[in-house]
Amino acid sequence: MVVGLIVACEVGFWVLLAAGLAVRYLLKWRRTSVALLLCEPVLEVVLFAVTAVDLRNGAEPSWEHGLAALYIGYTVAYGHYTIRWLDGHAAHRLAGAPRPHRPPRYGMARARHEGALWLRTLLAAAVACALLQAAIWYVGDGDGDTSTLRTFQWVSLRALGIHGLIALTYLIWPKKQPDTAARPVEDRAPTGR
Template sequence: MIGWLIVACEMLFWVFVVSGLFTRYVLKWKMVSACLFLCTILADLILLVVSVADLAHGQTAKLSHALAAVYISVSVVYGRRMIQWADNQFAHLFLKMPKPKKAPLFGKEHAKQERKGWYRHLGAWVIGQVILWAMVWFAADVSKAQELFRMAGLWTLVLVIDFVLSFSYTLWPRKEAKTRSGKLSDW
């Protein structure tokens, strides 16, 4: 059930985002649009409450419970950026606004962007760990929380790998490839 709820919450998130964009740009209802964007938080709260209640009522933690913690923390940290991305794309495609600026692909600016991305990942990891350990507490039986422990460990490993990759660009910045004519390509 929790797995389907994650899918439903993700769909609900994007329904609120698209509705918010539609009301902002097409209907020109700024306040309604802002309320719809704030409702994206509602999807996370529903998922959190149902997941914790499920564990508190004696269910053994499943992968779906662990993924709910990951989904919620990623949504909290990256949700605003995803909404901004959708807003920029909508404005460009439907209102003929300037094309959104792309992230730098080379040099120090790219390295800086990679580090910022890792810091966001770290923030999501911290929130996710708090949620996972709170779920362990609500499960009240460590033997029923093994999947939560597995996810905490796996995500820690992914965070370490992301750190190595993200900060490697600080030591070895990505360089722009040269074309045969000797000019720099813009990839």
């Protein structure tokens, strides 16, 4: 049941997002668009409530409950970022707005960008771990096997660590911008013949 609800929440997220952007840019109904986009967090609240009720009604804590916590954490951290990114592209395509800025590709600007994304992942992991810990306390260590929920806490921390290492590589080895100005043929060094 929980997995079906996670899938329904994900589909609902994209349907509400598409509807909100279509209403905003095709029909020019800004208030309706805002109302549709504000319904997005309701999906996570419903998922959280159903998961809590499922656990309280005696369901054995399983990977579905852990996945629900990870999904909610990811949506809290990256949901608004995704909506803003897609809104910029929709405004460009449908309303003639300027092309949205791309993330930096080189140097320390790229390292800062990757660091900011890692902070979002930190938020996602913190929310997921907090929800999982609340579920562990909610079920009670003595009443049921909560090892699956603890395993998902480690999954979120591992994802945070892996993303942190990737972000750190951009800081340690910043990608250099390619030299776009090709040297003229006359300035090339002789081949030695």
